[in-house]
Amino acid sequence: MSGTITGGWGFVWAAYGLTAFFLTAYAVSLFVRLRNERSR
Amino acid sequence: MTSNNHRFPRAPYALLTLGTILLLTGSYLGLFVAPPEHFMGDVQRIMYVHVPTAWNALLAMTFALFCAIAFLFRGGDFKWDARMEAAIEVGVLLAFLLCCQGAIWAKPTWGVWWDWDPRLTTTAVLLFAFIGILALRRFVDDPVRRGTWSAVATIIAYADVPIVYYSVTWWNSLHQLQSSPATVSKSFHLPLRMNAFAILFLMTGFIMLRARLASLRLEHELAPPPSHELDAVGELA
Numbered sequence: 299m300s301g302t303i304t305g306g307w308g309f310v311w312a313a314y315g316l317t318a319f320f321l322t323a324y325a326v327s328l329f330v331r332l333r334n335e336r337s338r
Numbered sequence: 339m340t341s342n343n344h345r346f347p348r349a350p351y352a353l354l355t356l357g358t359i360l361l362l363t364g365s366y367l368g369l370f371v372a373p374p375e376h377f378m379g380d381v382q383r384i385m386y387v388h389v390p391t392a393w394n395a396l397l398a399m400t401f402a403l404f405c406a407i408a409f410l411f412r413g414g415d416f417k418w419d420a421r422m423e424a425a426i427e428v429g430v431l432l433a434f435l436l437c438c439q440g441a442i443w444a445k446p447t448w449g450v451w452w453d454w455d456p457r458l459t460t461t462a463v464l465l466f467a468f469i470g471i472l473a474l475r476r477f478v479d480d481p482v483r484r485g486t487w488s489a490v491a492t493i494i495a496y497a498d499v500p501i502v503y504y505s506v507t508w509w510n511s512l513h514q515l516q517s518s519p520a521t522v523s524k525s526f527h528l529p530l531r532m533n534a535f536a537i538l539f540l541m542t543g544f545i546m547l548r549a550r551l552a553s554l555r556l557e558h559e560l561a562p563p564p565s566h567e568l569d570a571v572g573e574l575a
Contacts, residue, residue, distance in 0.1 A: 301377060302377050303377070303378050303379045303380075303381050303447065304379055305379070305380070306381035306446045307380055309442050309443070309446050310369070310381060310383045313388065313438075313439045314365060314369070314384075316439070316442070317387050317435055317439065320431065320438075325544070328544065331551055332551050335554040335555060338558055
């Protein structure tokens with residue numbers, strides 16, 4: 299046990315990927331909802 | 339409602355574009371250019387997205403509080419109600435991301451995905467409190483009651499925000515102290531600052547667009563029914 303964490307890139311990619319996914323999904327949902335509301 | 343709702347200013351789209359470019363650049367620097375941290379190694383790179391998300395989640399909720407107070411003390415101006423709804427929804431999105439990123443960081447550093455630590459618990463309470471306010475808005479049809487009740491609920495729920503922020507200093511928390519450019523190495527500053535501004539721009543753009551959506555919905559809600567519907571009611575009568 300050296301007290302340091304080795305590796306862990308999978309966790310890093312998971313955090314960034316999840317953030318990118320939800321920010322993109324929210325942006326898409328916002329554009330779709332706005333378009334639908336404008337066309338009412 | 340004013341005709342402003344029908345204009346499509348470019349500011350939110352410009353903010354979203356700028357935020358995306360900054361986030362991509364800041365993340366590239368954080369992932370590939372900044373050195374790994376001495377103890378946490380590469381896992382520490384999660385900080386470049388986790389900490390800016392935390393700052394901006396609390397900022398969105400602070401803006402929601404400001405809008406709630408403005409709605410209550412400005413004679414129920416629905417412009418503030420729309421902004422409050424927008425800020426709460428974007429705040430919930432960021433708080434949800436914050437909890438997910440935190441869990442992903444917790445696993446390799448603490449050995450568990452979740453712990454009932456004061457910082458994590460108060461953040462979860464904050465997330466669910468604001469989800470509750472969004473749910474409350476769905477159940478109330480009268481716009482005045484909906485605005486008033488959710489403004490009061492927002493003010494009450496906001497009491498948790500300073501508790502979240504200071505939880506790491508008030509209690510013996512597993513979570514580390516607040517990270518800021520003053521508490522981290524200089525080599526980490528640039529990606530941290532870039533992503534903080536990136537998420538700030540994205541958050542502002544989202545809130546502006548979401549407030550416009552809320553205003554449009556309210557406008558449709560308050561509009562008189564179409565004439566053919568009135569005719570049908572007349573025939574029934």
